[in-house]
Amino acid sequence: MKSTKNIICKHSFEKELEVILYEIKNYYPHFSKKIEDTVRKAFWFAYDAHYDVKRFSGCPYFSHPVAATKILLSIKPDIETICACLLHDVIEDTPISAEEIEKAFGKNIRFLCEGVEKIAKIRLQGKEREFGSLKKLFVAMAKDIRVIFVKLADRIHNLQTLEFVRPEKRIRISQESLKIYAPVAERLGLFEFKTQIEDLCFSHIHEEIFKDLNRQIKQNKKERKIFIEKANEEIRKVLTKEKINFQQITGRTKNIYSVYEKMKRKNFFKVDEIYDLFAIRVIVNTPTDCYRTLGVIHSMWKPIPKRFKDYIAVSKTNGYQSLHTTVLGLAKSNIPTEIQIRTEKMHLDAEFGPATHWAYKIAKNSNFDENYINKMDWLPQSILVQQSDSAEKFFEEITTSLSTDRIHVFTPRGDIKSLAAKSTPVDFAFSIHSEIGNSCIGAKVNGTIKPLNYELKTGDVVEVMTKKGKNPNPLWLKFTKSSHARGHIKNYINKLKQDSNIEPHIFEKLPQKIATPQKVVPKQFIKKRGDFSDIIIGGETNIPYKICNCCKPAPGKNIIAYKSRGLEFSIHEASCKTVAKLDSHRFVEADFNIIYSFKINAIDRIGLLRDYANVMSEHGLNIIDSKFDYNKKKNISCWYFSVEISSPRESEDMIADLKKVPNVIDIKTIKDIDKKNNKT
Numbered sequence: 197m198k199s200t201k202n203i204i205c206k207h208s209f210e211k212e213l214e215v216i217l218y219e220i221k222n223y224y225p226h227f228s229k230k231i232e233d234t235v236r237k238a239f240w241f242a243y244d245a246h247y248d249v250k251r252f253s254g255c256p257y258f259s260h261p262v263a264a265t266k267i268l269l270s271i272k273p274d275i276e277t278i279c280a281c282l283l284h285d286v287i288e289d290t291p292i293s294a295e296e297i298e299k300a301f302g303k304n305i306r307f308l309c310e311g312v313e314k315i316a317k318i319r320l321q322g323k324e325r326e327f328g329s330l331k332k333l334f335v336a337m338a339k340d341i342r343v344i345f346v347k348l349a350d351r352i353h354n355l356q357t358l359e360f361v362r363p364e365k366r367i368r369i370s371q372e373s374l375k376i377y378a379p380v381a382e383r384l385g386l387f388e389f390k391t392q393i394e395d396l397c398f399s400h401i402h403e404e405i406f407k408d409l410n411r412q413i414k415q416n417k418k419e420r421k422i423f424i425e426k427a428n429e430e431i432r433k434v435l436t437k438e439k440i441n442f443q444q445i446t447g448r449t450k451n452i453y454s455v456y457e458k459m460k461r462k463n464f465f466k467v468d469e470i471y472d473l474f475a476i477r478v479i480v481n482t483p484t485d486c487y488r489t490l491g492v493i494h495s496m497w498k499p500i501p502k503r504f505k506d507y508i509a510v511s512k513t514n515g516y517q518s519l520h521t522t523v524l525g526l527a528k529s530n531i532p533t534e535i536q537i538r539t540e541k542m543h544l545d546a547e548f549g550p551a552t553h554w555a556y557k558i559a560k561n562s563n564f565d566e567n568y569i570n571k572m573d574w575l576p577q578s579i580l581v582q583q584s585d586s587a588e589k590f591f592e593e594i595t596t597s598l599s600t601d602r603i604h605v606f607t608p609r610g611d612i613k614s615l616a617a618k619s620t621p622v623d624f625a626f627s628i629h630s631e632i633g634n635s636c637i638g639a640k641v642n643g644t645i646k647p648l649n650y651e652l653k654t655g656d657v658v659e660v661m662t663k664k665g666k667n668p669n670p671l672w673l674k675f676t677k678s679s680h681a682r683g684h685i686k687n688y689i690n691k692l693k694q695d696s697n698i699e700p701h702i703f704e705k706l707p708q709k710i711a712t713p714q715k716v717v718p719k720q721f722i723k724k725r726g727d728f729s730d731i732i733i734g735g736e737t738n739i740p741y742k743i744c745n746c747c748k749p750a751p752g753k754n755i756i757a758y759k760s761r762g763l764e765f766s767i768h769e770a771s772c773k774t775v776a777k778l779d780s781h782r783f784v785e786a787d788f789n790i791i792y793s794f795k796i797n798a799i800d801r802i803g804l805l806r807d808y809a810n811v812m813s814e815h816g817l818n819i820i821d822s823k824f825d826y827n828k829k830k831n832i833s834c835w836y837f838s839v840e841i842s843s844p845r846e847s848e849d850m851i852a853d854l855k856k857v858p859n860v861i862d863i864k865t866i867k868d869i870d871k872k873n874n875k876t
Contacts, residue, residue, distance in 0.1 A: 206243070212262050213239050219269045220278065231275055234301075238279035241300060245283075245290040252360040260353060261285055268349035270388055273342070280308035281346045304340075311343035312350060344380060348389045351377050355396035370397040385515050387546055394453035402456075409452050412467035420474045421447070426527035427476055431493070431535075435478075438492050443479040443540055450474075475534035476526075479543050483508055486537045490519050493535060497523035500532055508542075510604045510612055517542040603654040613658075616677045618651045625660045626681035633684055635662040638756070638783045645778075647754040647770040648785050649675040661783070671732070671787055673816035674846060689813065732787045732840075733757045733765055740764035747772035751844075757786035791820065792847045793838040793866040799859040800826065800833040807857045812839060815850045832861070 217235060221227050242261055249257040265281045273281075279301055286292050287309055298306035351373055358366045374397040381390035399406040424447040435442050450458075450473050458470055467473065480489055486508060493499075503522035511517045518538040526533045538546065602614050605624060613627050621641065626633030638661040639646055652658065668688045676682050733739045741757065747769040749755045754770040759782040767786060768775050775783075798804055812819060821838040841847050851863055 209239075209243060209258065209262065212266075216262075216265060216269065216278075219266070220275075223272045224275075234275060235278060235282075238282045238301065238305075242282045242286055245286045245292050249289070251357070253357060257285075257289070260350075260357075263353045263356075264346075264349040267352050268345060271345065271386060273345055276302075276304050276308065277342045277345055280305050280312070280342070281349055283309050284312045284346050284350060307340060308343055308346060311340065312347045341384075344384065345386075348377060348381055348386065348393070352389065352392050352396065355393065355400070358396075358400055366400050370400040373397050374401070385545055391451040391453070395451050398453040398456060405456065406452060409455055409467060413449075413452065413455065413473070417449070423527050423529065423531065424474055424476065427533060430526060431476065431478065434492055434496055435489060438488070440485055440488055440492065441481050442485075442489070443481065444477075445479070446477050448475045448477050448536070471532040475536055477536045477538070477543075479538060479540055482539060486519050486539065489537050490521060493521065493523060493537075497525040499523050503532075503534075508538075512602070512614075516546055518546065603652060603656075605652050605654065605656045605658050608657060608659050615652065619677045620649050620652060620675050621646065621658055621660060622648050622672050622676050623678040623681045624652065624658045625662075626676075626678065626684055628660070630684050632660055632662060633681060634668050634688070635664060635666040637661055637663045637666055637785055645756065645770070645775050645783050647756055648672065649754065650770070663784075669785070670816035670818070673814070674849075685816075689816075730789050731755070731757075731767060732789045733784055741767050744768050744772070744774070746774045751788045751790055753788075755786045755788065757784045758782055759784065789840050791838055792841045793821075793836070794847075794851070794863055795866065796835045796837070796854060796863050797861045798833055798835075798857070799861065800831050801859050804833060804857070804859060805835070808835065808837070808854065811853045811857065812837070812850060815846065815853070817841065817846070817850060836866075 213236065216239070217232060220231075220235065224231070239262075243258050246256070246258040246261075251257050251260060261282050261284060264284070265278060268278065268281050283297060283301070283305065287294050287297060294306050294310055297309055355370065355373060358369065361369075373393055378390050378393040378397070381387075381393060395406075428445045428447070431445055432442075450470070455467060455470060455473065458464070459467070462469070464470060478489055480486055500522045503520075505520040508517045508519060518536050520534065520536055522532050522534045524530055524532055603617055603619060605613050605615060605619075607613065607628070613624060615623050615627060621639030622633065622636060625636040625639070636648065639648060639650070640659040640661070641650060641652065641656050643657075668685045670685065670689050672685050673682060673689075676685065731739075731741055733741060741764050743749065744766050749767055749769040749772075755767055756770045756775065757765040757767055758775075758778055760766050765784070765786075796808065809819070817839040819837055819839055821836075823836040825834040825836075826832070827834070839847075839850075841850075847865075854860065854863055
């Protein structure tokens with residue numbers, strides 16, 4: 197017989213269930229008795245599974261999935277997602293199996309529950325444990341995006357109750373959430389979740405700064421509120437006079453973490469130095485009304501130059517659409533005021549994200565429309581095919597993909613492609629199609645030939661030049677930014693290694709111990725005509741060429757090869773003025789091919805050579821010579837390598853990564869060794 201205390205506890209949860217059902221009824225288009233029964237069943241199933249289990253705070257454990265579900269409801273999810281949120285900890289923390297979940301609620305809910313498990317069956321330790329859990333999450337996301345909706349709600353409630361865990365764990369969880377989950381929420385258009393995660397993490401990582409900024413914002417809030425009310429009334433009168441229909445005009449406040457980040461960027465010391473702490477949001481009926489409203493506002497109040505952003509014509513990568521402008525003179529003041537203008541649909545997408553798309557559009561076996569599915573393109577492809585990535589590589593891929601710095605470039609037909617900041621024509625080519633990327637040999641940017649490592653900027657029009665039968669160049673790994681492009685290039689390199697048996701060849705050649713290693717003398721770069729091994733043209737060596745006197749390109753410069761009427765190519769600097777006058781269809785990518793030699797001393801261990809080769813392969817560098825020496829008394833291995841590079845920067849980046857290999861003592865170039873020997 198259950199105690200009176202447990203009966204009271206169940207009674208309080210009955211009230212929570214009614215709140216959840218009430219919220220669902222308010223937005224669900226076809227709410228029915230069957231749907232209500234399904235939610236009730238999931239609720240009490242989870243209650244019974246977690247019965248009599250407590251959290252660190254002393255509260256019943258079931259209070260966590262209930263609180264997470266109430267957070268989830270703010271983005272208006274579908275019924276399967278709601279049930280999965282109620283049940284998301286059942287498989288992990290109770291004797292109930294995934295099969296039992298499937299039998300009671302179906303395959304989809306089982307998959308969602310398994311996707312948000314925080315701890316894998318194999319209990320890994322430390323960072324590797326976090327890696328296994330997060331990798332499982334992102335793989336599940338690629339199959340059904342609703343997994344992340346539940347996980348974000350789960351994470352928000354855990355952040356809200358972090359005061360009950362030890363300080364070091366609190367900081368670790370907050371840092372991980374700020375680095376991974378907040379950017380994920382932003383990329384998916386879940387603005388409300390993003391801001392909650394940022395502020396909660398910030399309050400734990402920098403508690404005193406958070407309190408101080410919160411105090412300053414509250415002090416500033418009353419004064420700004422009066423200003424916003426006056427400004428709203430002025431805009432309302434102007435739009436009414438111009439007969440522009442609007443639904444609402446409201447104020448918006450920056451979240452505390454955004455304030456903190458802006459103060460750091462601008463080197464501000466006080467909150468009141470930020471003029472766009474508050475903004476005005478105007479909701480109208482149609483996109484045409486958005487532009488009409490913008491015109492009216494600009495005619496009445498002075499717009500600040502370079503503060504206008506048209507996210508309707510060119511939306512953000514998460515689908516966000518709105519017009520942003522900043523004007524002077526509202527409410528008869530000189531305070532610069534940001535104004536956001538959007539339709540109701542744009543507003544719903546901005547606030548709740550595409551989680552609300554489930555109800556109306558069903559694409560094949562997915563609960564989401566095709567446009568939303570395409571938003572998952574930023575996920576690194578490698579997480580689906582490479583099961584042995586290290587935690588460091590995985591986090592690097594994810595955080596790079598989650599970068600909020602994006603550019604928007606155009607195809608010659610006017611289609612928009614969103615790419616990571618500092619992307620190149622190769623990234624652009626792969627974003628169109630893998631075959632375009634594979635066969636890329638050159639690019640025009642705004643009608644001018646540019647090297648393939650050229651950094652694109654927003655607004656650039658890019659035309660890719662291709663050659664049938666061309667394959668990716670391993671050198672592209674040195675400058676490509678997108679995980680999509682890098683994934684295809686790495687797949688090609690791996691296939692090449694397998695087909696040509698490169699790895700066994702290297703390992704057969706290298707492990708020879710020699711008493712006195714021969715010095716590997718770096719091959720000198722020779723500019724004279726007739727030496728065909730020091731420049732790579734179209735990924736090939738031993739192609740005749742000549743160095744052009746108009747620009748006299750030297751190692752370290754971006755170069756391009758032009759097919760002359762004769763048998764040889766002409767080598768120009770990519771920025772050479774002559775290039776613009778030549779036939780663009782005759783250009784091919786080119787790179788300097790300098791031999792760089794160095795020595796690595798390390799405490800010997802198994803796998804050392806493999807780690808060296810992996811680093812050099814990651815940098816797209818070809819090992820052309822190697823020798824080995826071993827000091828048995830000190831257990832020191834000494835490897836001499838010669839690799840092909842195109843600029844000094846490439847060797848610096850490679851050496852920096854080689855120094856991170858465990859057991860490495862030092863790395864020296866052959867040139868440095870020769871200098872030391874001469875002094876001696």
